[in-house]
Amino acid sequence: MGAWALVVVVLWFLPSRVLTDYQLYTFNLALVNILLAIGLNLVIGVARQFALFSGALFGIGAYVAGICQVRYGMSFLAALPLAIVAAMLVSAATSLIAWRAGDLYLAMITFGFGEIFQFFLVHADGLTNGPDGLAVPRPNIAGVSFAAPGELHLLFLPLTVLAIAIYRLIETGKLGRLLTALGDSEPALASTGYDHRVVKTIAFAIQGAYAGLAGAFFAAAVGFIDPYSFGLSVTLQQLTAIAIGGLGSLAGALVGSITLTLIDRVLIDFPGVRELAYGVCLLIVFLAVPRGLAGILSRQKSLP
Amino acid sequence: MSALLELEDVCVRFGGLTAVADATMSFAEGEVHALIGPNGAGKSTVINCISGFQRRSSGEIRLGGETLPHLDAAAVARRGITRSFQTPQLFSRLSVIDNVRVAHQRQRRARLRVDDLLELVGLTEVAHHQAENLAYGQQRLLEVARALASSPRLLLLDEPAAGLASEDTERLSRLLKLIVTQFGVAVMIVEHNVPLVRRVADRISVMHHGLVIATGAPDDVLNDPAVIAAYLGGGNPSTEH
Numbered sequence: 308m309g310a311w312a313l314v315v316v317v318l319w320f321l322p323s324r325v326l327t328d329y330q331l332y333t334f335n336l337a338l339v340n341i342l343l344a345i346g347l348n349l350v351i352g353v354a355r356q357f358a359l360f361s362g363a364l365f366g367i368g369a370y371v372a373g374i375c376q377v378r379y380g381m382s383f384l385a386a387l388p389l390a391i392v393a394a395m396l397v398s399a400a401t402s403l404i405a406w407r408a409g410d411l412y413l414a415m416i417t418f419g420f421g422e423i424f425q426f427f428l429v430h431a432d433g434l435t436n437g438p439d440g441l442a443v444p445r446p447n448i449a450g451v452s453f454a455a456p457g458e459l460h461l462l463f464l465p466l467t468v469l470a471i472a473i474y475r476l477i478e479t480g481k482l483g484r485l486l487t488a489l490g491d492s493e494p495a496l497a498s499t500g501y502d503h504r505v506v507k508t509i510a511f512a513i514q515g516a517y518a519g520l521a522g523a524f525f526a527a528a529v530g531f532i533d534p535y536s537f538g539l540s541v542t543l544q545q546l547t548a549i550a551i552g553g554l555g556s557l558a559g560a561l562v563g564s565i566t567l568t569l570i571d572r573v574l575i576d577f578p579g580v581r582e583l584a585y586g587v588c589l590l591i592v593f594l595a596v597p598r599g600l601a602g603i604l605s606r607q608k609s610l611p
Numbered sequence: 612m613s614a615l616l617e618l619e620d621v622c623v624r625f626g627g628l629t630a631v632a633d634a635t636m637s638f639a640e641g642e643v644h645a646l647i648g649p650n651g652a653g654k655s656t657v658i659n660c661i662s663g664f665q666r667r668s669s670g671e672i673r674l675g676g677e678t679l680p681h682l683d684a685a686a687v688a689r690r691g692i693t694r695s696f697q698t699p700q701l702f703s704r705l706s707v708i709d710n711v712r713v714a715h716q717r718q719r720r721a722r723l724r725v726d727d728l729l730e731l732v733g734l735t736e737v738a739h740h741q742a743e744n745l746a747y748g749q750q751r752l753l754e755v756a757r758a759l760a761s762s763p764r765l766l767l768l769d770e771p772a773a774g775l776a777s778e779d780t781e782r783l784s785r786l787l788k789l790i791v792t793q794f795g796v797a798v799m800i801v802e803h804n805v806p807l808v809r810r811v812a813d814r815i816s817v818m819h820h821g822l823v824i825a826t827g828a829p830d831d832v833l834n835d836p837a838v839i840a841a842y843l844g845g846g847n848p849s850t851e852h
Contacts, residue, residue: 484712485713488705491705492701497664497684497685498758499760499761501713
């Protein structure tokens with residue numbers, strides 16, 4: 308516990324002193340991707356509900372945070388909970404589909420939802436400013452501006468750590484047990500008296516909360532949002548991240564999303580090559596370590 | 612012994628096929644009621660129907676004298692009717708103990724502690740193993756432990772002894788005796804292992820082609836010529852080991 312606290316403190320204060328702005332910007336994006344990946348991991352990796360609309364939930368978080376600040380003059384800290392709640396509600400509502408449809412059907416329907424959402428962002432000009440996008444102000448808390456990547460990092464890191472800690476509590480508690488049980492056998496879960504539909508909705512709601520938080524961070528980190536940042540590619544990137552890291556594992560989601568963020572940054576100037584790199588990574592991981600990068604750690608631990 | 616659960620003229624039809632026809636049977640607290648019959652006779656459909664996994668086409672099910680409406684499986688379980696499955700349905704990524712905890716954590720006044728449940732089915736030593744790594748027989752016993760963790764009034768077991776080693780079958784039969792005598796649970800067991808049925812059952816019903824063709828005390832039913840013809844075959848069942 309103490310060692311972890313030390314790591315967090317070091318990660319909080321050290322990077323803004325030693326890293327360049329670009330590196331800090333990448334660091335912040337990694338935090339955003341971590342939040343997205345752990346939310347998706349809970350739904351797909353743990354509860355095994357193939358919902359493919361992370362990108363849309365991420366967009367809801369970003370746009371609600373952005374619109375609240377730009378159109379209604381709210382502060383970042385006031386807009387943040389609204390972004391979380393909005394994505395959470397939309398995700399929970401979408402879970403009603405998962406009450407009946409499973410697997411491929413759920414994947415198709417949620418994918419469709421993501422496409423419609425993007426269409427909405429493009430065409431609801433009055434609210435979203437359409438394809439031109441929205442410039443989002445930098446957070447300002449009690450007169451202190453968080454504009455530079457190093458300043459934003461000071462704000463994002465503790466909140467991300469808190470979100471990871473909450474995830475860990477969920478994962479290791481009664482709820483986590485239920486979510487795993489849901490993923491393993493719906494009939495068996497029902498036979499213990501739990502309504503699998505309620506458990507699904509809870510899983511979706513949690514994913515929504517994480518994606519909403521990630522969206523609000525993203526809007527603040529980049530300072531500009533447009534509809535094209537929240538499509539299927541985001542979902543696929545996160546799916547790749549948790550697959551590379553090891554489906555269902557928190558450590559896997561962390562390792563995977565950091566890895567992909569770095570690949571993403573390195574290859575940003577080579578469109579197409581990036582997706583190819585994701586594919587190569589998936590192939591290498593599946594062939595070499597089928598349980599994902601996080602599996603390497605646990606495998607070494609279990610050796611006599 | 613009063614009837615806890617009664618089925619009256621329950622029919623289950625799948626399109627043109629009648630899987631269960633006018634089944635009438637009752638389950639009393641503190642009693643093991645075995646349901647036997649050839650494959651496809653409709654035994655599992657009866658379990659699915661009682662446990663809410665299958666809607667009945669007609670007929671009535673009464674729990675404690677009151678008509679049980681069409682409920683989903685979780686709602687049935689919350690009323691004290693739990694089950695095991697013909698193919699084990701475990702939470703394969705959870706540990707053995709966590710499988711039991713999922714059912715146990717809903718209970719306000721649980722009859723037994725999780726550790727005691729594992730002790731009962733003999734899985735204490737593998738408590739922290741992942742459920743999917745268990746041997747087949749142990750998986751079946753874990754299902755029974757999980758079903759018991761919900762402190763049920765009626766326990767429905769779908770072929771719990773299939774694939775069990777003889778010592779595990781022995782343990783299962785002791786366990787069944789214990790839960791009916793100690794906790795007054797009503798047990799319904801679908802089973803092909805006739806010696807086991809003979810040992811544990813207080814009452815036997817026989818199904819054939821969706822019909823209940825005999826119900827009664829084990830000796831009467833197992834010596835019934837119609838039952839021998841439909842299920843037990845030529846040999847005299849009482850001479851089986």
